[in-house]
Amino acid sequence: MRSTVVVLLFALALAGCTIEVVPPGGTPDAGSAPRTVDARVDTAAVDAREVDEQTAVSVVDEYWRREFARQGEVYDPPRVAGGYRGSSGPSCAGQPSVPGNAYYCPPSDFIAWDDSLMAAGYDQIGDAWVYLVIAHEWGHAIQARLASSQVSRAIELQADCLAGAAITGAANEGLVQIEEGDDVEISRALSAVADDFPWTDTSSHGNAAERTANFNRGSRGGVEACL
Ligand SMILES: [Zn+2]
DSSP states (O other): OBSSSOSOOHHHHHHTSOOOOOOGGGSTTTTOOOSSOOOSOOHHHHHHHHHHHHHHHHHHHHHHHHHHHHTTOOOOOOEEEEEEOTTOSOOBTTBOOOTTOEEEETTTTEEEEEHHHHHHHHHHTOTHHHHHHHHHHHHHHHHTTSOGGGSOSSHHHHHHHHHHHHHHHHHHTTSSBOOTTHHHHHHHHHHTTTTTSGGGOHHHHOOHHHHHHHHHHHHHHOGGGGO
């Protein structure tokens, strides 16, 4: 994805301004993602990923700022604690960070992610990965701002739905460009690394088909479709 207006919205034009994620059965190499993260540090790759992380944060934040304004609501964004390594991340309610995870901490209202989770997805899948992870965690922050009656019991799948609404909504508003292949990257992100990281654990987040269906619901129907 890119944040500047440079290329035609090829995927959007084809899909009617919706990111359509193909079913996980149609993706290559599902489940075959490497389980180890290369320990070598590629400085340029790290820089590129960190730029994408910062862009994803600003794009998703701006989308929700506008959405709350449309609803006549005051928007107070969550804090972004950003990347951490292993168990050295910010604790949440006294609990240490979990290696390989990304999370939203409700009592302290912040979002954090393990650099290794971002790096693995970025390297194996592509830049759409960081947008998905950040938009999903932001979705949990949005849930914390909703009336309890609007928060689904399937809290992880609703966060995927809100991520779809935010990414596609941001693209429709010109905040981010969807590049050809981003839809495939997001589909692979929702399925290919399942169970390799706590963040993609099917027991807590739903299986790949459920995650894909919920992302698509938000992508097609917007925020209302997720509530
Ligand atoms: Zn989640």
